[in-house]
Every structure is written in C-alpha cells, then in structure tokens.
Amino acid sequence: MSVLKGFLQPSPMEETTEVIISKRFKGEDGKPLPFKLRKIDQETANSIRKKCTKTKRVNGQTVEELDSARYTSHLILACVLEPNFRDKEICDFYKVIDPADVPGRMLSVGEYGNLSNAIMDFNDFDTAEKVEEEAKN
Numbered sequence: 001m002s003v004l005k006g007f008l009q010p011s012p013m014e015e016t017t018e019v020i021i022s023k024r025f026k027g028e029d030g031k032p033l034p035f036k037l038r039k040i041d042q043e044t045a046n047s048i049r050k051k052c053t054k055t056k057r058v059n060g061q062t063v064e065e066l067d068s069a070r071y072t073s074h075l076i077l078a079c080v081l082e083p084n085f086r087d088k089e090i091c092d093f094y095k096v097i098d099p100a101d102v103p104g105r106m107l108s109v110g111e112y113g114n115l116s117n118a119i120m121d122f123n124d125f126d127t128a129e130k131v132e133e134e135a136k137n
Helices: 003-007 042-051 068-079 088-093 099-106 109-122 127-136
Strands: 016-019 035-038 053-058 061-066 080-082
Touching: 016 109, 035 109, 042 053, 042 068, 068 080, 068 099, 068 109, 088 099, 099 109
Parallel strands: none
Antiparallel strands: 016 035, 035 080, 053 061
C-alpha cells in the first residue's frame, strides 16, 4: 500500500458518538438521553471562526477579535446532531430565534461545560500530545 492511500480517508464529519451530558434529560424509560455528536473538519471550523470574528480599527490598525462565547455556541451547534437545536419546536420552547442560543438556555453552566469539553475531546483537540506520547513509547 502506498503512503498516499493511508491519507485518503473519509471526512471526519462522518464520525459520530453519543455522550451523556446530564441526568436531567431522560427518555421514556427513565434513562438519561445521550447527546449525539459529530466531528467537524477544519474548513467548517474556519467558517465558524470567520462568522464569530469582528474586525475593528485600533490606532489606525485593523484588528480581528474573536468572540469566543459566540464561537463556542456555534461550534456546539455544528457538532451536536441530537438534540437538533435547529428544530423549530426546541427554539420556540426555549424562546430563541438563533438556534445557537438554545444550548445556553437549555443547559446549566456545568452541563454546557460538559458538552463543550465532550465536543473538544471528540474533535481531537488534545490528541496531538497523546499521539506524540504514544509514538515515543
């Protein structure tokens, strides 16, 4: 097999996982409902970053400033498949127009942090160090 074939892999957006974020959300069977997450590719992350970046002039210089809270909420929106935060019923229930605002209204601070951390872990934000450590061993 050539080296090139090793790099010809399907889009990371096809990978999904389920995580329990909170015990508050229960199914009919009384068990906690999982949130279904997907990975996103760098192009999608760049698009979200661009949407959440403001340009302003400071001392005659153009400066870009990332709204990190907005970036996180849009990252969550892009990565969570279930529940579908874009669903009209869930947006109406939480009284929001922008679906990216649903998680902030739906989740406690800790739950929001758990979801954000699960997304970061699943999207390999910490694996560079792990891969490097495994390669050394």
